[in-house]
Structure formats: structure tokens, C-alpha cells
Amino acid sequence: MSGDLRDGRIVIVGASLAGLRAAETLREKGFAGSLTLVGEDPRPPYDRPPLSKQVLLGRVPAEDTGLPLRRPVDAQWKLGVRATGLDPIEKRVLLANGEQLPFDRLLITTGTRARPWPNPAEAALDGVFTLRTSEDAGRIAERLDAGPRRVLVIGAGFTGSEIASACRERGLDVTVAERGPAPLVGALGGSFGALAAKLQRAHGVDLRCGVTVTALTGNGRLTGAELSDGSRIEADIAVVALGAIRNTEWLAESGLAAGPRGLACDAGCRAFNMYGIVTDDVFVAGDVARFPHPLFEYQLLSLEHWGNAVEQAEVAAHNMVSPGPLRRPHLAVPAFWSSQFGLNIKSVGVPTFSDQVVLAQGSPKEARLVAVYGYRGRVTAAVSVNQAKSLEYYQRLIETAAPFPPEPVGTDRPEPMTPVPSDVPDPAVLSHGPTVALTGHLPDRRLTLVRR
């Protein structure tokens, strides 16, 4: 390995999961130069998945979510300060406090933030929240402890659904309002969404789909909301779960290929500039990255996934200290999990990259199943409910572009296996954004989907 790549100055902007894992990997690979981590959040890196689960349930204090280190990083931490710009010629990161950080190589892991409620006056009402940071989660948990009469959750993506689940588990009344036809459709398609809707209602959620919240009402303090169907809900807490916004604004003048869909990069995590020319000193990883994936026709993917943040950060860090021929591509198969309403939902592949879905194992009735997604006759994703052990098998089918529908396996397979449309919606119809954004074209939906 060339000596100079192991030395010099590396700055990582974004000090959450991806930034931390990248810092560890840089040291593991022998980087001996100076390492600086910049984070807007004043807290050192913490784990976000527990925020909508253990923390909202009141089982874990919001501040008890710090991430463990894999190894010492020997870094300078600049926390509670935001990066405001990047000078690619002088190779400096500009900070909100006026400081400038010179770098030889830069890693951008600025992630996303919660999409705020669009009306600032209504968003400022006491009792209106978003959920992204540990501070957000702590505040919401405190309000849930106080026993509100009703919680309104706006948006039924994964975060919104997990919030609703926590509320029901606490015995609180909850209304979920979603503009799309069902919960989770943005990530898992309409066929799966129909299941999720049944699940929420069976757990006592007042689920309203096909509606939007037109106003949050109150006088200083939230008292309720008005819906587009003319109905009105009384609630003293509203959690806005309308998806995430990628933190790219600070790069607007940088000349990089950064925008609302993220910062585009090559398979080796090297950022593109706005001309589509790859840089060799600016890298990107995690939620803010848009990267090409060969399993999904090299469409640029943006993944808001815990696992992707870790794996992409490792690849980016490796490539930052490795000469060209030793660099690696980021080819990990996308995967995520969610637990809600007593069920464990796990996904591999990209369910929205599909035209059909088939129930391959189990059944909704026994709340244990595997749904396999296909696109133009090959397997592209699988989602399990309380059947995680099966997913590895389907991951291999995805990796090998196995034919769809897959050969029946297991003793719990439904007879017959009939594909139905996966019914992936146009993201524009959803309240919440999809957690996987295919930023190229949407796959066509002319084929019919598999279902029993």
C-alpha cells in the first residue's frame, strides 16, 4: 500500500453511524494521519433504531443509546457545529463557527434529517414533534409518559408505524394518517401494505389512509387536526413522520453532484462532481449517498438503512487509504428490519424494484411468512415476517438473479403459489418518502404480480 495514502489529513463530515464506522476502518487499515469528525448533533454517535422502539416504550432513556466503538479512532471531534460549505479547490470544509478545516481527503456522511411539518406556525405548536435525534425521542417519550388522550401520527412509513406500535403497546389511543393507500407501501408495495393495514387495525390503531392532514390546530398547544376528508381529530401530541430530507444543502456551492436525492458517487464511494466526473479526494457513504448497484440495473440507489451506513462506510474508508487497483466496490445487498405490533419484519434486496410479489412461505393468518419480489422474471427482494432464518436463502437467489417466481421450498409453502402485482406506488402519492429511493426510472408495472 502506498505510504502517502496512510498519512495526511482526513476530515469526516457527519458524526453518526457511518462516520464512526468509517473512522474506525481508516485506523484499522493503517491510516496514521490526522482524523477529524464533524457533527451537527452535540452528542457523540448514537444508535437511532432504538429511538422509535425501546426509547418510545420508556424502557431505555434516550441518552442511553451511545454506539460502542470497535476500536480506538484517535480523532478530533467537532460536535455541535454544522458544516456550511466546501471549497474543493482549496480543499477546506467551512464550519458554522467560522472555522475552516483543511483536508487531503474528505468523507461526507451527513445523512438525513426529519422532514418538518410544512406549516412553521403549526409545527411550532407545543406537542408537535418529528423523530430523528435522541433529543426528539426523549421529548416524545416524556410526553407519552404523561398519558396523552390521543397521539396523531402523520405518515405510515416504517418510522410512523413503529411510533404507532409503541403508543398502542403503552395503551395509548393513536390515529395514523397516511396519504397513500396503506402503511409501508412506499417500501414494500401495495400487496404487503394491505397486510400492514390489517395488522395496525387489529392492534387498535385508528388508521386513516388516502387522507392528508390539512391543518394542525391549537392555541400555543396542539389540540387536534383537520383531515382532507373533512373529519377532525382531537390529539395532544402529533408526530410528523413524513420521511427524511438528505443533508446536502451545505454542498450547494461545492460543484459536487449533490441535490435533494443525495450526493451521487461511483461504486467505490467516490463522489461525482456536477459534470458527472468522478473526484478522487471526496468520498460519500450512508443515507446521503446515491450509488449505482449492479443487481438493480446500475440505477442509483439511496438507502436509509442502518446496514448500508455501516457497509458503505467500510468500503469508503478502505478506498480512501487504498491505491486504485486495491479499491473495492460497494455491492452489499440492501437489507433492513423493523419491529412493530409484535412482529419482526426483515427485508433483503429492493422490494420497490419489482413488478410482482409471491407469497413463498407461511401465511398472513399465522403471522409468519416470506414474500418474494420479482422484476421481469428474476428475484429482486424478499421480505419476512417472523421468519428471519429463511432470508439468507432468498438473498442468494437475489445475488444470482434466480428466476422468479422461485422454486417452492419449505414445508410451509402455500399451494398454489401465484404471483400478484407488487403494486409499487409512485413515491409522489405517499405521505412518507420511501426508505429506498430508486433515483433512476421506476421499473414498469405492466407485468402482473404473484399472489395466492
Added chain:
Amino acid sequence: MNIVVDLNRCQGYAQCAFLAPQVFEMHGEEALMYLPVPPEDQLERVRRAAAACPVQAILVGEEAGADVR
């Protein structure tokens, strides 16, 4: 010491919930719920649980950035 579990990797074998029940518990049939900051007196059990995990999904380590607080 803090912990994080890679729940992509976790398959719900529940070895950890058996070895350190005050820290790891199954939430429903398959979902794992845990305390990211386990009580001091549970650390030995947590280490045993991490070692016993069939898919090696549990990471135990010093809290990141603890020195900058």
C-alpha cells in the same frame, strides 16, 4: 461499556436472552429488544451472550466519543 446488535444479522436464536435476560429480551416471537447501556453488574453476562451469539451480531465496546463529552 455499550452494546449494539446488528439486527440485520440477528435471526432470533435468543441465546442472548437466555444468557443475559436483564439486558436482552425477545419482543414477540422473533424481534430482539435490548438495553444499549447494560448495568455494570450484567457485563459478564453480556460478554458471554456476545460470545454465544450464533450469528455474532452483538458488538460490545467502549462508548464512542466518551472522551469528548
